Amino acid sequence: MSEELLHDLRLHRTQEERAKQNFVKELRSYVLNDMADAMRKRYEDRIKPAFEAITGHPPEDGMDVHKVMKEDAFFKFYSSFRYNAQEMVWRSVMPTLERNIDILKERAAELGEREIGGTLRLDPDLEVPRNVTEIDVHLAPGGYHSETVSDDLTAGALYDNGLQVFSFGLMGRNLDDIGWSMAQYVRNKYPHFKPERILDAGCGVGHNSLPWAESFPQAEVHAVDVAAPLLRYAHARAQSLGIPVHFAQMDATKLQFEDESFDLVFSSMFLHELSLKQIRSFIAEARRVLKPGGLLLNMELPPNNQMDPYDSFYLDWDCYYNNEPYYKGFRDQDYKELCVQAGFDPEHYVQFISPQYTYMKPEEYRAAIGVEGAIDRNTGRLANGIQWFGFGAWK
Amino acid sequence: MSRLPRTSRGKRPHFFEEKSIDQLVSMFLALMSETWVLKERLYLLERLASEKGLLSAGELDAFNLSDQDKETLASRRREFVQEIFSSLQIDHEDTATRQSIIDELTQSMRS
Numbered sequence: 483m484s485e486e487l488l489h490d491l492r493l494h495r496t497q498e499e500r501a502k503q504n505f506v507k508e509l510r511s512y513v514l515n516d517m518a519d520a521m522r523k524r525y526e527d528r529i530k531p532a533f534e535a536i537t538g539h540p541p542e543d544g545m546d547v548h549k550v551m552k553e554d555a556f557f558k559f560y561s562s563f564r565y566n567a568q569e570m571v572w573r574s575v576m577p578t579l580e581r582n583i584d585i586l587k588e589r590a591a592e593l594g595e596r597e598i599g600g601t602l603r604l605d606p607d608l609e610v611p612r613n614v615t616e617i618d619v620h621l622a623p624g625g626y627h628s629e630t631v632s633d634d635l636t637a638g639a640l641y642d643n644g645l646q647v648f649s650f651g652l653m654g655r656n657l658d659d660i661g662w663s664m665a666q667y668v669r670n671k672y673p674h675f676k677p678e679r680i681l682d683a684g685c686g687v688g689h690n691s692l693p694w695a696e697s698f699p700q701a702e703v704h705a706v707d708v709a710a711p712l713l714r715y716a717h718a719r720a721q722s723l724g725i726p727v728h729f730a731q732m733d734a735t736k737l738q739f740e741d742e743s744f745d746l747v748f749s750s751m752f753l754h755e756l757s758l759k760q761i762r763s764f765i766a767e768a769r770r771v772l773k774p775g776g777l778l779l780n781m782e783l784p785p786n787n788q789m790d791p792y793d794s795f796y797l798d799w800d801c802y803y804n805n806e807p808y809y810k811g812f813r814d815q816d817y818k819e820l821c822v823q824a825g826f827d828p829e830h831y832v833q834f835i836s837p838q839y840t841y842m843k844p845e846e847y848r849a850a851i852g853v854e855g856a857i858d859r860n861t862g863r864l865a866n867g868i869q870w871f872g873f874g875a876w877k
Numbered sequence: 878m879s880r881l882p883r884t885s886r887g888k889r890p891h892f893f894e895e896k897s898i899d900q901l902v903s904m905f906l907a908l909m910s911e912t913w914v915l916k917e918r919l920y921l922l923e924r925l926a927s928e929k930g931l932l933s934a935g936e937l938d939a940f941n942l943s944d945q946d947k948e949t950l951a952s953r954r955r956e957f958v959q960e961i962f963s964s965l966q967i968d969h970e971d972t973a974t975r976q977s978i979i980d981e982l983t984q985s986m987r988s
Binding site for chain 2: 497498505508557563579616623625640802805
């Protein structure tokens with residue numbers, strides 16, 4: 483696992499700050515691997531049989547499981563540890579940011595001058611949706627949109643540095659494994675598909691936008707988000723890594739792109755932060771901007787209707803306890819139906835599971851995606867052995 | 878730059894029947910974190926000191942701190958205690974109003 487961010491926005495951390503961040507990674511790994519495994523075993527061995535003895539039937543869905551687990555002492559420790567660890571993720575990186583924010587701004591300005599080919603377009607008149615302004619998603623204090631100084635990119639730095647701690651080595655050296663896995667899935671699975679124009683919607687700091695430009699070097703890659711501080715950081719990060727991407731401040735439910743102007747519209751870990759209304763608008767917008775024969779691909783958490791009740795319950799923890807109120811509402815949807823309602827042909831729906839590309843040799847990855855895997859307890863669950871889930875439709 | 882906010886908006890959930898147990902868990906984990914920081918730092922120091930031949934047996938125990946050293950340690954100790962007990966200082970009034978907005982948005986998703 484890389485200890486440092488691998489680009490020029492990397493900040494100097496004192497030994498004490500590094501030690502504290504290392505502790506939070508260790509704590510999260512313990513909670514999400516060791517405690518999670520022990521909790522599942524406890525459920526199978528004791529709690530599920532007790533539920534069946536009392537009700538005469540097994541738990542029907544994740545909510546049934548949640549109801550009984552909430553009373554369990556082990557779940558209480560698991561949850562309180564996990565909730566605290568989430569708060570500690572942000573707190574562990576804040577002192578580093580506070581000391582370095584001016585340096586960060588200077589570096590971002592310098593990086594913006596580099597002739598890489600990437601651009602940044604901000605829209606000060608954009609109305610940032612309330613699900614972003616009013617909710618501190620992931621318990622990130624202040625949320626991802628807040629600006630307190632000119633050309634503020636603090637929220638972007640908070641997210642990048644925070645994710646490095648949060649992911650405890652499971653999201654790739656550049657925190658971009660999701661993007662690589664999705665782009666390489668498309669490249670290997672559909673070798674004749676050669677996208678020339680690609681859009682990443684809800685791109686954040688662009689972790690998963692850049693791998694598309696690297697996997698399809700002939701393509702023009704655009705990436706949009708509503709949060710200016712994330713985009714400023716994304717642009718500087720991309721410039722530093724030498725990958726040309728066009729970042730723009732835009733609401734993905736009201737895209738300012740022409741009809742039929744993209745070959746591929748991508749999103750990752752995006753839909754579950756949106757209201758159902760916003761999800762429907764986005765998928766319809768994605769369809770509008772896609773060329774005939776283009777692909778909509780959403781990397782997401784797997785749907786509850788294709789999961790065991792316990793796994794549903796386990797993944798929905800974030801909805802109840804991580805300030806992600808739309809999470810379960812999204813996961814309760816029929817993903818195919820969402821695409822069909824937006825006008826996609828049900829015959830053209832796709833969904834798949836991908837292993838982690840950046841942790842494998844390319845030939846191992848190609849062999850792995852040749853076998854169609856079913857959704858299981860490792861799908862979308864941040865722990866050792868995680869596999870990513872993707873769904874979408876061809877236009 | 879000014880200090881970034883350390884707490885997120887929205888009601889902080891409690892998992893135990895008695896809320897104070899949740900606070901104790903926070904304190905325990907904060908303490909664990911600080912303890913680890915110390916252990917890592919001490920390990921580094923001992924490795925450096927022995928590599929450079931700076932420390933001999935009994936030398937630490939015999940060392941006399943200056944007044945300035947004592948003040949520095951006292952100030953760090955105060956910060957240490959405040960950080961460990963920071964879970965007691967959450968502003969409930971503000972988070973309650975924020976929670977009503979979250980509830981409203983959650984409701985609108987269902988409709």
